Structure formats: structure tokens, C-alpha cells
Amino acid sequence: MASVLAQLEQSALGTWIHESGLLYGYPLILFLHTLGLSTVVGLNVAIDLRLLGVASRVPLASLDKLFGLLWAGFALTAVTGVLLFIADATKHASNPAFFVKLVFVGGGVTTLAFLRRRVFHGDERGRFLAAASLACWFVALTAGRLMAYVSEFIS
């Protein structure tokens, strides 16, 4: 396992991400990761707030259109996330905060898919799902943001 991670890191792609300068490579991927996550989490939070009673006169049918943008944002975050992982595979694989983040990102995305099926295309009010969604994203953001500090602490 360790050798696979090291191979990933030292692959042509892994090296390119680190060594392609200040404009492309690592900083650009990091920016796109942030842009993607703030689109997914931000729009999802807005939807959650709507389901919890803020702006309750905005019809859900109108917001259904947002799912295209939500999934696009998630795809961008996932692809750039994989690239960021490749660049520092050994470091991230030994970081507990990284796994907490993955679990709660999974929870957030699953909740979003449930929200669409059961609330947008079903007849549930979705208050519980909305609260679960907010909680998942908060933990995912916290764990993701603390990754840098946790890896510093354990090394």
C-alpha cells in the first residue's frame, strides 16, 4: 500500500502538480477545488435553509434546476480532490482528518441525492434531511480545513 501511494506521488502527474509553477498546477487545482466545494456546499446550504423554512415561498420545482450546477460543482471538487490526493498521497493517507472528511462528504452527497428523490420528486418535507445535510457539510468542511493542522501535529 505504502509503495502504491509513493508511486502515485512520484508519477508524472504527481510531479507535474507540484512542479508546474505558481499559476498552474497545485494552486490552480486548489482554487478549483475551493470553487467546486463552495458551489456544492453553498447551494446545498441554501436549499437546506429553504427546506427548514427560510424563503418558504420559493417553489421547489424552480430550484430543481440547480441540481445540474450542484453535480457539476461536485464533479469539479471530486476530480481536483483526486489530483490533490495524488500530489500528496502518503501524507493524506496517514491523516485521520482526511478519512473523516471523506466519510462526511459521502454523507453530504448521499443526503443531497435523497433530498432530490424524496423531497423534490417525492412528498416528504425534508426537514430532517436538510438538518442532516447541514451537519454533514459542517463536519466535512471542518475536517477538510483542519487536515493541514492535523498532519503537522502527527508528523
Add this chain to the structure above:
Amino acid sequence: MNLAHVHLLLNHVPTIGFGFGIGLLVASLVRDSADLRRAGYVVFFVVALVAIPAYLSGNAADVVLRTGKELQHDVVIAHQNAAMLALIPMEIVGLASWLALWQSRRWQQPAVLVLSIVTFVLMARAATIGGQIRHPEIVAAGAAASAPSWPSPAAMGAALVLDHPWVWPICEVFHFVGLCLLFGVTLLVNLRLAGFVGGFPLAEVNRLLPWAVAGLAINVITGMLFFLAAPDQYTQNSAFTWKMGLVLLGGLSLLYPTMFDEEPGSTAGILHTAMTRRLIGVCSVAIWIGVIFFGRYLPYLGTE
């Protein structure tokens, strides 16, 4: 032009702007005019936004002046603390003014008026001490530049972050929470403004706007704590300058959906056309993406 120059350009705006805003609010009371009252709130909100770069650029001016070695640094420190003491109530007035523009309540006008007058006095004090930095001739003989009894929130903020290693990471977490609130809600509102989602009035989705402003407030507070703890990391960085310029524009762009959310009817002027709305919606989203871009590139760009 450097940031010290920016400070010279902006440093009179908070005091004079608040004086102007107070004048408008008093006039609105005398003449019982809703238009004057809203104008006063707009002035307070805009000045509260401009006061942020005015404060930040002051640190850069300090760096420039320090190399000259000709000024008393304790006067600069006293000015900085006085400025922060005025900036805090100024941001609260800005926030309250935004709320009043969003949804008018009876108690808001007297509350904003009283707090803005207190702020004006504190800002005038900061400005006076600031004037002493370059004009020692106006300092009364024997008068200490700073009365030791005044609280120093700038020093307290820096100490909070520097003395506790967990404060910076916690602030980072909340900076991202604020970012998601601000970006997500403004994205939805601007998509509606630009016509990419529809089927409901703008005024309905505007019920969400306070959550965006709460995100902005969280990020101003956590961002200011970063800045207080490590000012040189930011004042010497051009990506930070760009980010702050865009934050100012982004804050201003919040005013449009806040103030012009009635449906374009028969009396629709240039401000209400679908084209104007689409332009403002698209530009606002682009501005916030720019803020994220320069924020993320901050460690990589702009540090020579």
C-alpha cells in the same frame, strides 16, 4: 502608488462619510422622509465597507513609514488601536443599516442614529491621533499620544490569535463556513437576478440574503483576526490587495438585490430591466469567484 497612498486616499472616508450619514438620518427624522432614511442607511453601509480597506492599508503605511525611522511608533500604535475601536461599532452600524434596507423596522432608525454618533466620535478620535503621526505640531505639549485607559481591541485580537495555537485553525474553519454561506446564497440570488432560475419573485428568494450577509460578517471577523496576527503577511502581498478590492465590490453588489427587488412593472427604468439584472447577477458571481481566486492564490502570488 503603494498601499500607504491608498490609506491617504481612504482615511478621511470613515469620519466624513459617517458625518454625512448622520446628517441624512437626522434630516430624514425632521422631514419624515423614507428616501432620506434609506439614503442614510446606504451611506452607512458603503462607508462601513470602505472602512475595512482604510484600516488594512494603514498597516501597510506603517511599514512604509517604519523604514523612515522619523516618527514616533507609539503614536502609530495608539492610532491603530483607536481606529479598531471605531471600526468595530462602524461595522455594526453597517450591518444594522443593511438590515434596515432589507427589512424596515421602527426601532432601527433611533438605534442606528445613536450608535453612528458614538462611532463618529470614536472615529474622530482615531483621525486626530492619526493626524499627529505626520503633524507633531498639533500635539499639545506634555500630552501623551494615548490615554492608557482606552481599550486596545487591535492588540487584544492579535494576542488572542498569537497566544492560543488553536484560534487560527478554528478561524480557518469558520472562514470556510462563512465563504459557503456567502457564495451559495449570493449564487442562488444572482442566478434568479440573471434569470437562470425563475418561477418566483426576487423578493421571495431575498429572504435568504441575511444568511449571505452573516457569512460576510463571519469572514470579516475571522479575516480581521488573521490580519491582526500576521499583518505583514498580507500588506506586502498584491493578491491580498486584489482580494480586498473585490470584497469591497462584492459587498456593494449586495445592495442591488437588497434595494431593487420589486418586480419590473410598467414603470421599470434602466435599473430594473432584464438586461441590467442579468449584468449585475453575472458580475456579482464573477466578483465572488475572484475573491475566492485571490484568497486561494494568496500564498503563491504577490509575495516577492
